[in-house]
Amino acid sequence: MTDKREIDSVTGVETTGHVWDDDIRELNKPLPRWWLLTFYATILWAIGYWIAYPAWPTVSGYTKGMLGYSQRDTVARDIRDAEAAQSGMRQKLQMTPLEEIRKDENVFRFAMTAGGASFQTNCAPCHGRGAQGFVGYPNLNDDKWLWGGTLVDIEKTILYGIRSEDRRTRTSQMPRFGLDKLLDDAKISDVADYVLSLSGRNQDAVAIGRGAAIFKEQCASCHGEDAKGKIDQGSPSLSDGIWLFGGTREAIVESIRTGRGAGMPAWVGRIDPATIKALTIYVHSLGGGK
Amino acid sequence: MTTVLDRTRNARAGIVQHEVAAVNRAADRALYASRQTIYPKLAHGTFRRVKWLAMAVTLGIYYALPWLRWSRGPDLPDQAVLLDMANNRFFVFFLEIWPQEFYYVTGLLVLGALALFLATSIAGRVWCGYTCPQTIWTDVMIAIERFWQGDRNARIRLDKEPWGAAKIGKKTMTHLSWLVVGLATGGALVFYFRDAPTLARELVTGTAPIIAYLFLGIFTATTYVLGGLAREQVCIYMCPWPRIQGAMTDRHSLLVSYKPERGEPRGPVRKNAAGAVDWSTRGDCIDCKACVVVCPTGIDIRDGSQLECIQCALCVDACNDIMDRIDRPRGLIGYDTVAKQEAIAAGTHEPLRIVRPRTLLYAGLFAFVGLIMLTAWFNRRILEINVIADRIPPYVMLSDGSVRNGYTVKILNKLHERRAMRLSVRDLPGAQLFVAGFERGAEAQIEVATDDLREIKVYVTAPAHAAGLSAVPFSLVVTDVRSRVENHRAVLFQSPPRRTGGTP
Numbered sequence: 001m002t003d004k005r006e007i008d009s010v011t012g013v014e015t016t017g018h019v020w021d022d023d024i025r026e027l028n029k030p031l032p033r034w035w036l037l038t039f040y041a042t043i044l045w046a047i048g049y050w051i052a053y054p055a056w057p058t059v060s061g062y063t064k065g066m067l068g069y070s071q072r073d074t075v076a077r078d079i080r081d082a083e084a085a086q087s088g089m090r091q092k093l094q095m096t097p098l099e100e101i102r103k104d105e106n107v108f109r110f111a112m113t114a115g116g117a118s119f120q121t122n123c124a125p126c127h128g129r130g131a132q133g134f135v136g137y138p139n140l141n142d143d144k145w146l147w148g149g150t151l152v153d154i155e156k157t158i159l160y161g162i163r164s165e166d167r168r169t170r171t172s173q174m175p176r177f178g179l180d181k182l183l184d185d186a187k188i189s190d191v192a193d194y195v196l197s198l199s200g201r202n203q204d205a206v207a208i209g210r211g212a213a214i215f216k217e218q219c220a221s222c223h224g225e226d227a228k229g230k231i232d233q234g235s236p237s238l239s240d241g242i243w244l245f246g247g248t249r250e251a252i253v254e255s256i257r258t259g260r261g262a263g264m265p266a267w268v269g270r271i272d273p274a275t276i277k278a279l280t281i282y283v284h285s286l287g288g289g290k
Numbered sequence: 291m292t293t294v295l296d297r298t299r300n301a302r303a304g305i306v307q308h309e310v311a312a313v314n315r316a317a318d319r320a321l322y323a324s325r326q327t328i329y330p331k332l333a334h335g336t337f338r339r340v341k342w343l344a345m346a347v348t349l350g351i352y353y354a355l356p357w358l359r360w361s362r363g364p365d366l367p368d369q370a371v372l373l374d375m376a377n378n379r380f381f382v383f384f385l386e387i388w389p390q391e392f393y394y395v396t397g398l399l400v401l402g403a404l405a406l407f408l409a410t411s412i413a414g415r416v417w418c419g420y421t422c423p424q425t426i427w428t429d430v431m432i433a434i435e436r437f438w439q440g441d442r443n444a445r446i447r448l449d450k451e452p453w454g455a456a457k458i459g460k461k462t463m464t465h466l467s468w469l470v471v472g473l474a475t476g477g478a479l480v481f482y483f484r485d486a487p488t489l490a491r492e493l494v495t496g497t498a499p500i501i502a503y504l505f506l507g508i509f510t511a512t513t514y515v516l517g518g519l520a521r522e523q524v525c526i527y528m529c530p531w532p533r534i535q536g537a538m539t540d541r542h543s544l545l546v547s548y549k550p551e552r553g554e555p556r557g558p559v560r561k562n563a564a565g566a567v568d569w570s571t572r573g574d575c576i577d578c579k580a581c582v583v584v585c586p587t588g589i590d591i592r593d594g595s596q597l598e599c600i601q602c603a604l605c606v607d608a609c610n611d612i613m614d615r616i617d618r619p620r621g622l623i624g625y626d627t628v629a630k631q632e633a634i635a636a637g638t639h640e641p642l643r644i645v646r647p648r649t650l651l652y653a654g655l656f657a658f659v660g661l662i663m664l665t666a667w668f669n670r671r672i673l674e675i676n677v678i679a680d681r682i683p684p685y686v687m688l689s690d691g692s693v694r695n696g697y698t699v700k701i702l703n704k705l706h707e708r709r710a711m712r713l714s715v716r717d718l719p720g721a722q723l724f725v726a727g728f729e730r731g732a733e734a735q736i737e738v739a740t741d742d743l744r745e746i747k748v749y750v751t752a753p754a755h756a757a758g759l760s761a762v763p764f765s766l767v768v769t770d771v772r773s774r775v776e777n778h779r780a781v782l783f784q785s786p787p788r789r790t791g792g793t794p
Binding site for chain 2: 102108128129130132139141142143144237240241242285287288
């Protein structure tokens with residue numbers, strides 16, 4: 001750069017002194033003052049920010065800043081605030097008997113919202129986001145309840161689970177007819193034919209007749225003479241359109257051969273009683289509650 | 291700097307010859323240049339009076355409207371115009387707009403745009419010149435400036451003076467007054483969003499919502515910056531309307547124009563030996579530049595129609611004043627059309643055409659949209675039903691082989707009274723409906739509060755569909771128990787695809 005200020009003859013503006021291709025010069029058009037001042041102000045702001053807020057990493061942590069701000073604390077405070085805001089309704093929910101909740105619109109709405117949220121967190125992994133269930137995990141929307149669909153039954157199932165480690169859990173076990181050689185393959189096939197006929201899906205009268213005899217001997221004690229199931233044993237009805245482990249012939253044969261029975265953990269002690277009540281209301285309201 | 295002409299001919303006052311050039315003259319303007327301060331001189335005359343009146347009316351409406359009361363019955367705000375964001379309602383006198391009816395607001399904006407097109411095609415930028423908030427507030431700010439610092443010449447002198455106590459005092463008072471105007475502007479705005487008397491009390495006692503203070507601050511700042519400091523730069527550089535208006539005006543639009551046929555050749559008045567002016571050899575324009583010094587955007591109207599001109603017509607007032615003084619007819623600068631001027635230049639006559647295809651089109655569109663809006667408004671449903679079908683699971687198989695679908699139903703009660711609703715199914719044979727939370731089998735009466743929405747969960751059960759269809763259309767019907775008014779929503783009933791010999 002030359003010491004002498006060079007003025008462009010055409011525009012009368014000072015040049016930067018840079019020259020390209022012998023005669024192309026750059027006019028010196030500095031940044032607008034307001035822009036520059038704003039820029040400096042942002043630098044000052046940044047320095048202030050470093051002092052006030054967490055900013056720089058250090059070897060073992062980071063600079064905390066003078067305001068002591070922490071996003072973690074903010075979240076914790078927000079959660080505390082939310083819990084405090086809910087505590088009134090939560091207490092009311094806990095005090096209200098299950099059967100009475102439906103009668104109080106506010107408590108019912110609170111239970112539905114809390115139950116829905118808790119369901120997504122705790123129950124959806126097995127029962128699905130819409131409680132639609134999967135093979136081995138019952139659909140909670142339908143009107144078939146292995147262990148009962150009243151509010152009290154549902155709450156009991158959530159509290160203590162099914163075949164769980166809690167000593168108050170309800171449990172039952174279907175024999176492994178095939179694996180334990182209780183029935184041979186031909187007999188299992190006959191029973192399957194009989195079971196299919198219960199929902200009107202088999203017409204092989206001979207096989208059905210054989211199967212019926214075996215059913216009466218081996219299965220009726222749990223599933224009932226009419227194969228309608230027994231809620232106190234968690235044994236499903238075999239005469240309707242709903243099959244926890246699949247309703248095809250193969251699936252039924254497999255069920256008889258290996259014995260079925262899925263487990264559900266107990267939630268008592270893991271979820272507070274009010275939330276379990278809310279879950280009960282929510283599950284009951286999914287459409288199948290008795 | 292000034293020449294006093296012929297005091298004897300016109301006793302009212304002298305004519306000041308301003309030696310100025312328009313600061314925003316397109317021909318002189320560099321692409322990158324700092325703003326040159328414009329010192330608009332106060333004009334007197336018809337258009338100035340019209341503009342004072344327009345200012346009084348528009349500002350009057352703006353400041354007074356939030357305080358106007360309008361009874362809507364209990365539990366509802368009694369403010370005539372209230373944009374209640376917190377409760378999702380717009381109240382405008384007898385209208386009450388829900389969020390899903392925002393298209394009414396869109397329609398109003400469309401109508402506003404079409405009215406603007408029509409006005410522009412008839413008489414140029416009347417919006418810009420008389421009613422645009424930027425023009426109004428700039429006028430207010432200039433009036434304040436004039437109050438503290440004097441008119442044009444005094445302001446120019448003051449700016450050239452070195453800083454002293456008097457200058458500091460005048461400038462400080464000007465800026466403080468601008469800030470007060472800004473505060474009042476922002477203050478009035480927030481009243482549109484919350485009950486005005488309540489908010490006024492809250493603002494004074496410091497208990498208003500933080501957002502009220504925020505917007506108060508924002509509008510104080512924007513009024514101060516845009517009206518006080520930026521002024522004509524907003525119109526010239528920031529606003530899109532000057533660019534759009536070119537497409538709205540045509541040869542028959544009335545624009546503020548200088549009439550060169552009458553004005554040229556221009557020049558200062560020279561008296562002959564007899565002490566009179568020979569007007570036959572010269573134009574009426576005495577080049578006094580009165581039109582230039584009153585211009586708030588710093589242009590010379592004699593350069594013709596230009597983007598910077600907001601058509602405020604103050605130059606018309608200034609020129610008419612001069613014409614009176616030199617005993618020439620008024621209207622050297624005035625509202626005129628390009629077609630008429632061309633006709634005069636060609637020695638013919640051209641009438642003013644207000645009714646022409648363009649204005650008919652805009653007026654027709656305005657009427658059309660207005661009609662649509664009115665029809666929509668008078669057919670507005672005061673009972674609405676919205677349905678969201680469950681996605682997971684789309685259907686539920688029940689033990690008896692029937693199928694159940696779940697729906698989230700929202701019932702909107704736009705009446706100002708509590709209503710009981712009944713929900714039913716139409717066009718789905720054998721279907722049964724029950725509402726979550728109600729006894730099954732009993733008919734659910736769903737209470738919806740005044741001017742409110744209620745969300746309920748509804749289950750519809752039907753025999754598995756035999757036709758092999760997996761989705762059957764039907765209607766959910768909501769009926770007002772008392773008035774029998776009903777509304778419905780078409781929905782689908784989903785069932786599993788039917789397979790021959792299949793299993794569930």
